[in-house]
Amino acid sequence: MSVNLYPYGLEQNPFPSSPTPTIHDARVLGGKRHREARDAIVACIDDLYSKLKAKDGNYDSRDFRLVTVVQDIGSGKTxxxxxxxxxxxxxxxxxxxxxxxxxxxxxxxFSSILRGFDSEYVEHLRSTIVGEIKRRAMEGNKHARKFFRPSLFFSNIERLADDVMKGKREPDFRYLNHALADMDIDMDEYELLVIKKIVENRFTDVSDLSSLEDMLSFLASLARINQRFLSKITVIEIDEFDSNMDSIEFVKAIINAHLPSTIVLLITTPSVYDSIRSISPSLFDRLEKANYKIDLVGSSTFDEIADIALEYIRKNVKDLRFSIHESDITGKIRVVYDEFIEFRNIRSLLNILYHAMEIAARRSDKVLSEEAIEEAIKQAYPGLRVRGSLMNVPIAEYMRIRREHSSIDALEHGVKQAVKNLLALMQEHGKISRVEYDTAINSISADAVYMDANMKRVGVMVILGKDYASMKDLYHEGISVDRLLVINNIGSNSSNGAVFVSIDKYKIADLIYFSQRYSKKEITDIDVEKALLLARSITLH
Incomplete structure (x- = not known):
């Protein structure tokens, strides 16, 4: 059974489909600004480890770090x-x-912070603690043995410890403190409580901890236990920090407590950060003095977003020659990024690329094509239109028109045909009469000549890609029209009786979109009204 590969030989779609970041997706990190931010956090971690190593694992209130990440929504903070x-x-x-x-x-x-730790970590810590006590018990330590409650008929410490790990046997916590003391581990009541909850698989059950002092002591004890048993520092990431008073007071308390061997990473937006200035000047002062202040400004620039998108492919592609395709992909992303502000957010762009990859795989495309991107936009954003478009051109259609008319010759031909179709429609509805196409006005070749509503003879020429100097003398004395209309893409002006009307890329898309629908006889009554407005916008009547 053959399986369709994704472009570039990928076995799976490299782009995330979730509207918000997930742990799995977040393993990939692209973009210069985001990597710099990552490196700053890593530097903070390394700095704290170096201080702990210098003190041989002994920690004090100075072994606490605060990192703030302040930037707008959609900048990649999460x-x-x-x-x-x-x-x-x-x-x-x-x-x-x-x-x-x-x-x-x-x-x-407080409860959410505890639930924010992985279950694998809790199980590993539980296994490490029980394993250490088991080791001492097997060496003959009487307090460690009594912790597992051996009996006359069942004294196999290995099996007793295994039953404790499986939750089949409750240990005797009265001997825990003595067993740890015998290992030269001095623990206070909160550290013993943390270990008891971990061993009993009740780590997140904090119904017995109600005061702020209890909660802070528990977090401090947990950080010390992580350092003692796992030789690791603790990182608490608080995302979407807001100006709720309980949030403010709790975070301020955590900062004031200087949790040992701990880094607090606080993530918020500029508006919330500014509001804290007035709501809680004391917390604002602490945030201003953070050890690291990370600003993701520039995280939505084209270069940043393009590199983020490419990084998802780089991390998954097996073809070592993939780099030769990067400029091609970047060019296709730029079209989407430059033309539509809707896709200048990394999540929106990644969503389009995800759908485009799925479409490309079904089509067995070897590379990510413009057609796949256009189809993805059509499917994922069917109601999205070009802003300010008189003909309400869908974004996917705009991209197709732009791709199919990439050369100046193709573009000029498309606009010429569009003007002719527009004049035909106007004649059908009595706006003009006596239309002639591809006719000569004296020695000048015009795309059309017609009589307007005032019975004035009008000549129309479409000339794209030429400068004004080469066109300004088109109209001369004795020419057999009352008005010469020159449709161009360089600027509006008037010279020697000729009227120059400039059309931008969006107006060009309007014209060609109308023309193609008109040729296919897909014009509705509403389209007719819009088309007549389009004709007026380029002064055809």
Whole structure:
């Protein structure tokens, strides 16, 4: 059974289909600005590790770091945070999206931070702690043995520890503190509570922790345990930070607490950041003094977005020659980016590229084609039209017209035919009369000559791609028309009686779109009204 490959020999679609970043998608990080932001966070992590190493793992209140990421919606802040969480194996990371928490209470925020840690991490920590106690028990430590509650008939520590890990046996926590003390690990009541919850598989059950002091002590204890048992620092990523008072007070408390061997990554928008200035000057002061302040300005520029898109392919493609296709893909992305502000957001562009890849795979295309992109826009954004278009041209049709008329000769031919079809429609509706096509006016070849509503003889010429100097003397004394209309793409002007009407690329699209529908007899009554307005816009009547 043959399987259709995606363009460039890809076995799967490299682009994400989710409207918001996911952990899986975030493993790919493209764009110069985003990589610089990533490197700043990595530098913060490395700096904290170097300080801990210098102190041989002993930490104090100075081993806390604050990083702020402030930028507009759609700039890639969430993607950056999830990238750190999904790719840095040397940190224990919790990701919290405050927009998903309701109601926002301090206890709710605290609980969400605990739920933001991966279940794999909790299980690994549980296994490490139980494994360390098991090791000491098997070495003969009496407190460690009593922790597993051996009996006269069942004293196999290996199996007892396995039952504890599987939740089949509850250990005796009265001996936990002594067992840890025998390992030269001194723990306070909160650290013992953290371990108890982890071993009992109740890590996120914090109903017994209600005060702010309890919550902060629990987080500090967890950070110390991560460092002691896993030799890793803790990263708490708080996304969609807002100006809710409980959010503000809780984050301020975390910063003031200086959680040991911990980095807090705070993500918000400029508007929220500014509002905090007036709502909580004390928190604003702390944020202004962050160890690292990351600004993703420029994250929506073309170069940034194009590199992000290319990086998804680079990470998945096996063909080492793929780089030869990068300029071609970049050019196709630029058309979409330059023409339509709707696709200057990375998520919107990635969505189009995802659908385009699916279409290209069904067509067995070897490369990502303009046709696939056009079809993707047509399917994913069927109601999207060119802004200001009189004929309400769909964006996909605009791109097709632009592609099919890429040369100046093809473009001029298309506009000439469009003007002729427009004049034919006007004659059908009594706006003009006596239309002649491709006729000579004295020695000048005109595309059409007609009589307007005032019985004035009008000549029309379509001349694209020529400068004004080469056209300004077209009209001369004795020419047998009352008005010579020159449709061009260089600028509007009048010279020697000739009227120059400039049409931009959107007006050209209007004309050709109308012309093609007219030729296929697809013009509706509403289209007729729009077409007559189009004719008036280029002074045909």
């Amino acid at each position: 993607h950056l945070a999830l990238h750190i969480k999904s790719t840095r194996d040397d940190v224990i990371c919790s990701y919290v999206d405050l927009s998903t928490i309701s109601p926002k209470s301090m206890h709710g925020l």
